Amino acid sequence: MGIKPYLITKSLTPENQETPINFIKGDIVNYKLFYRRNHFSYPNFLTSFYFLPIEGLVRFPKVFSLQEIRVLPSKTVKVILECAGNKRELFNPKVFGEQWGKGAISQGKWKGTPLSALLQYTGLLETAKEIVFEGYDFGERTDTNQQYHFSRSLPLEIALHPDTIIAYEYNDQPIPFKHGYPLRLIVPGWYAMASVKWIKKITVIDHEFTGPFQAIDYVYYPNRDSDIGKIPVTTINLNSTIQKPLNLQVLNTGNHTIEGIAWTGRGKVLKVEISLDGGRTWEAAxxxxxxxxxxxxxxxxxxxxxxxxxxxxxSKAIDSEGRMQPNEPIWNRKGYGYNAIDKIEVKVE
Structure with a gap:
């Protein structure tokens, strides 16, 4: 049996571990190597008594059992989940926060019921504006010394998209507990903070949600000392990562295969270009x-x-909307959305 890669530990309490992205082959990441991102300790609840309430500005509030959800029409989507802080350690000047390398990203097949299908049973009032998803995970924030459940909202346009699903399977198996079992929201194309794990309840509201994981965290702050110009983190940026060879690897002369992945939250990746001379010239991969x-x-x-x-x-990716990876990232003080061209150095001897 060959040697297998392991998750790369960033912190243990709460557990935050990277996917060993350089050693991932193919399009499906085994759940054992799927990166783990937590704000708090893992929740503790009895899944045998699990129910999902949908309440707020709906015509018919309803509590769904797992069995009810599983027999509804289902959809399977192959989706990237990327932490908004992926590649944070590459920012210069440095920013505070979990120092993710290039492995806070994974991909697999999620199966579940479209949220829109559940909402057909409850209806929406005309005043509905956003839908809030609250997870069972909770704990104290250091900035307020108050306890919060991890909660996020989506605008109706995104929440009602047919590919936004309440998932119960990952790669044809029940979602592993550490990744949100029994139900996890999956929001394709958005950074993974939107894909709330261990859903506790869904609430429809008529205003902008201002929970701390929406109004304070997961916001781009372009200025170090003020909140001027802040905008919310939403869609995944166009990006690429070189998986092989490894950074600072020593190679022999001869033939080598450079390989990697490229992705975006909007449009399609159409082209990847490679430079071997510091960006002076480029060739298509x-x-x-x-x-x-x-x-x-x-x-x-x-x-x-x-x-x-x-x-x-x-490496530099180019997409169907004419965008290309920038030479430098857009610096922001919480270190989100790093998507500059990817660089590694090797020595040939």
Whole structure:
């Protein structure tokens, strides 16, 4: 049996661990290697008595059992979940927060019932504006010294999208407890803070939700010392990661395959370019386009190197809306949404 990769530990309380993204092959990440992002300790509740209430500005408040949800029409979507803080350690100047490398991202198949199908049973009042999802996970925030459940809202447009699902399976198995069992919201195309785990209740409201994980965290603050210009974190940015070779690896002269992934929360990745001279010139990588709407694409570039020395390898993705990865990230003081061109260095000897 070959040696297998492990999660990369960032913190233990709460548990935050990265996917070993350099060693992930294919499009499906086994749940054992799916990154773990928590704000609090894991919740404690009895799943045998689990019910999901939908309340607030609905015509018919209803409490769904797991059995009721599982017999409703289902949908399976292959979705990237990327922590908004993925690659935070690469920001310069440095920012405070969990110092994620390149592995706070994973992908797999989620099966569940579209939220819109559940809401057909409850209806929505005309005054409805947002839908709030509260998780069972809770704890004290250091900035307020108060306890909160992890809660987030979605605007109706996103919440009612047919691919926004209340998921109960991951890769054809019940969702593992550490990833949200028994029910997890899946919001394709948005950073993963939107995909609330261990859903406790769903509430429809007529105003902008101002919980701390919406109004304080997961907000881009472009200024170090003020909140001027702040905007919410929503859609995943266009991005790419070089998986092979490893950063600072020593190689022999000869033929080498450079490979990686590229992804975006809006549109499609159409092209990945590689530079081997610090960004002066670029060549197209071979890209394996996906028929899925929300999955990453894989790419490879065959590199024949005859001269010894140190090389910088750079990857840059380009999408269907004409966007390309920037040379530098948009700095923000909480370190969200890093998506600058990816760089590694290797030595050939």
């Amino acid at each position: 071979k890209i394996f386009l996906s028929t899925e709407n929300y999955s990453w694409v894989r790419w490879i570039y065959e590199w024949q190197v005859t001269e010894k020395g140190e090389y910088m390898i750079i």
